[in-house]
Amino acid sequence: MKKYGRTFHLPISPGATSDDKVMSSLDGLAVDDLVVTEKMDGENTTIHAAGTHARSPDSRYHPSRDWLKAFAAGISPQLAEGERIIGENPHARHSVAYDALPSYFLGFAWIIDDRVQAWDPTLARFEELGIHPVPTLCRGPYRASLFEDLARDLDLDRQEGFVARWADAFPESSMPERMGKYVRAGHVQSDIHWMKSELVPNGIDRS
Template sequence: MLKKYGRTFHLPQSPGATSDDKIMSDVGALVAADEVIFTEKMDGENTTIHSDGCHPRSIDARYHSSRDWMKAFAAGISPQLAEDERIVGEYLFARHSIAYSELPTYFLGFAWIKRDVVQPWDATLSRFADLNIAPVPVLYRGLFSEDAVSDVISDLDLSSQEGFVVRVTTAFADKDMPTHLAKYVREGHVQSETHWMSAELVKNGLL
């Protein structure tokens, strides 16, 4: 069965939140965690690989030529996945608001979900290694605090980075995403009034 990846809430201090977005009201689960991981929020298309193929976050999405690469890549991964297993990541073939010139590949994974549980970060990296999937870049690993958030924000280059995602490194049910995972997005992130699917296709660059 196809399953949509859950919505990621914004941290309270995220300047990129719009009226349509959800804001995390309580960061208590992040503060209480023994460890969290901050990863770069990549500017692409949220995509899930499952045992029968792949789909963007909007499961009923129409055909777009930029997705051909993703379908071919998923075809090599899907036979290795169990029916209750999903790999979620950012698909970066088409340029959106940020132009990437040195990507390691066009799909960067950030979650391994098994039986509706988001798996621990270290186990996720091991599964990615098994499947030859590159992970999103890590920005910080340690305790969650206002200082840690401020340090990560200050290290961002907001001309070339969208923001970050922070999550606990332990496993959690995907229904608990609103409390165990959050994002920070730069102000005015979307720079064009034309949606990328309606604009001319421009490929991002690889290393």
């Protein structure tokens, strides 16, 4: 099982806890082509040639993973060794309630042999595999107030935060410098972990 790397918090992220890692500098994100996507409130999940697994070390059964396992069964045979699709499984409601998701798996990274692929080829690969990507909030050059402006525009009742990353490819080992996340304050609003609660499914857009 290849565990997906950790995404460090941006320095302005109010949702960082004492257990989280925070970027010490934004120098690695000061590039001409930056992609910012919505951070979905779900379970980080990897699909690979041999199946699927969650990032969490907690491997206990949970009904929210049933749909994902069936979905991955149609994707895995199309993947080569060393190829991984990383995404979010928002089937179970955690802290943010979604009422019109396009899918219970939303992809945000395509990795081949420990290299995070560029964003445009990633979207093309998702389309080939029938995977919906996470929403893109903006794309363009880095500027000094970019993250503050994006944070101000968030609907904190409906959005957990955002993730900024290079549009170009980069080694997975460079994630702490090439990616950063902003998470809203007070994100976890329940004392009971979602895996220990009754499954409350988020809504799917069936239009």
